[in-house]
Amino acid sequence: MLTINDLKVSLGSTPVLHGIDATAVAGRIIAVIGPNGSGKTTLLRAISGDVPYQGRIGLDGVDLAALKPWELAARRGVLPQAATLAFPFTVAEVVRLGLTSGTQAARPDLIARALEEVDLTGFSGRYYQELSGGQQARVQLARVRVQVWDPVQNGRARWLFLDEPVASLDIAHQIGVMRVLRRFADGGGGVVMVLHDLNLAAMVADDVWLMHDGQLLDNGPPGTVIGGVGLAAAYGCPIMANRLPADSATFVLPHGLWDTRTADEAAPVSRFQAASVI
């Protein structure tokens, strides 16, 4: 379980997170949504142990600040938003970098398995720098996966913290990555990811955290958060939420593109409508 109590983070002298309280349970997928600059990435960096913070972050009962880097690495993998790489490593060599910690190091077969999982079988000998942006993103995901391959190790859940894991992927690979995360969560692992695509969040997440201005505005199942009144207010634009008649999955559309009303006036539109439009 990931517990966040009164989390405050300042970058330089600018306060970015103003007291977040939240709990994530392993076995479930959390999608963190919110407008640009609302603090999603900073929240992810805080729980990854990248930035100094006030308050308390607990990972399965242990204070995050008390864990050494290698102890953290055995419990959680992190996929940053933008990944850079110096020097001409091959794909296999990049994925191998994830194998250096914890008890997975003795399993070289994981490199091929992780590459298969992200649909890059046959790419192991290619140079990372020569791949497309979307392929590079999947190589990085494979690297993170081999680090915490088994969702549960020694009876303890492991975690994946991902910042925009599908931002540069085509729709088929977006779904492929979501399936990988679903299997990881179903196996007992925890997943917390920042997502921009509200429809993807509604489709995949078990819980949604809606960030706004460094605060957690709303959290709960996608149906209530993405279908709730807070969404349009947080994003400051009219949004229409609806349900698919087939499986009552929530989806959203921007609403009234030429509507000149302010977000406050337009906000009620985001309440659940009947599925009559479809």
Added chain:
Amino acid sequence: MVAIDYTTALPGDRSPRARRVAFGLAGLLLLTCLLSLSHGASGVRLDAALDAWLSGDAMPDRDRLILWEIRLPRMLTGVLVGASLAVGGAVMQGLFRNPLADPGLVGVGAGAGLGAVLAIVLGGQAPAWVAAWLGWHMVPVAAFLGGWLSTMVLYRVSTRAGRTSTATMLLAGIALGALAGAATGILVYIADDRQLRDLTFWGLGSLGGASWPKIAAAGPVMLLALVAAPFLARGLNGLALGEAAAHHIGLPVQRVKHVAILTVAAATGAAVAVSGGIGFIGIVVPHLLRLATGPDHRYLLVNAALLGATLLLLADLIARSIIAPAELPIGIVTAVIGAPVFLWILLRRRGLVDM
């Protein structure tokens, strides 16, 4: 769906090749060492000396003197300096995540040189206990401190939020080099005649001054750096992903950086203290090895030590045989070979950012 055998070696895993190359380089170094011992202006032959030694005959005094007091220290110095320069370059490139970061190019060599000149010119003014404590070590230790200080300043200036800017690094290196050069100039100006002679010999960049006392003074510092370097391999591999990701995969990033800076300073400082400025080994050797076997530092650092030692011994052989019995400063030889290779690296970099 085709079944995948996960246990066979993956294409793209270059470690078997890197291991084979390591064995090849070790053999090559051994051969070069023998060549270095058996060649020289005096015409003393190693095989004859060995025959004499094996058959129990006494070796002529002159031959023993040449082999034992001139060629052997010179060879050992060449091995240590070549390995240190190459490893110092490889570690620095890993730390800065940049294949152009060479201690000689970005002011670290100049900083180490300033330290060495300081010790030569002002060492006599040092308090008696310092002189007694450091003894012969004063020049290499001062060079190490100079190299350490300039590496620290360079890293602070050119690295923001875990990213190193190539342009800032090279420009800051020019500034640091100029500053160290100016300070060195002042020291040369106030040096007396005997010190000037020492400085001139030292500044030529040569293995010609190799001697047992010099090896005893600087050898341990270089050995320390060479032994520390392989322990940095995992850390430098992780840093290639950037500082944040290096932390994510479990590395103590700050510690890795500090040890890397100390290693660069020790390797460069001690090498500069013994042999003056010898350029391009630190940039050409790691680059060739990355082309041949990839950037994995677990193999790169070891192979760089072997290839660096081999190349410097060969350069020394050329330097002392091309115009024998006189000799060229070895820095000229390494520059003539190294500078074009460096330009070729720059040309190849187009297209691939941060290769």
